[in-house]
Amino acid sequence: MNIAEDLATLRSALDQRLVTQRELASLSGVSQSQISRILQGDFKRQSRNVARLCICASAFVSGVEPDKPLPPMLEVALRSAWDGSHAGAHALIQLLEAAASLVNSGHGTRS
Numbered sequence: 001m002n003i004a005e006d007l008a009t010l011r012s013a014l015d016q017r018l019v020t021q022r023e024l025a026s027l028s029g030v031s032q033s034q035i036s037r038i039l040q041g042d043f044k045r046q047s048r049n050v051a052r053l054c055i056c057a058s059a060f061v062s063g064v065e066p067d068k069p070l071p072p073m074l075e076v077a078l079r080s081a082w083d084g085s086h087a088g089a090h091a092l093i094q095l096l097e098a099a100a101s102l103v104n105s106g107h108g109t110r111s
Helices: 003-015 021-028 032-039 048-062 072-081 086-105
Strands: none
Touching: 003 021, 003 032, 003 048, 021 032, 021 048, 032 048, 048 086
């Protein structure tokens, strides 16, 4: 995905009323005023805040419960694997989605 697709996902989640700007602010740690500016395209680079918002919005669109706490070991593992960049977040997401696909298809389980 690229930033334009991510912002489209974010706008879609808001348009479908899957989440409000206030809820996104609470979940992502990004202020509501900054969310509004980002949605208007008022940012100069792909910041960590843009990445956080897009990840939260993707979770809502896919039906994941983003406010459900992560087990501490999983959070530590994700933080240690993530370089803090937007591209790094998407690489980890793709890796996790591929792993989930394998597990759901029965190929990732041991017999």
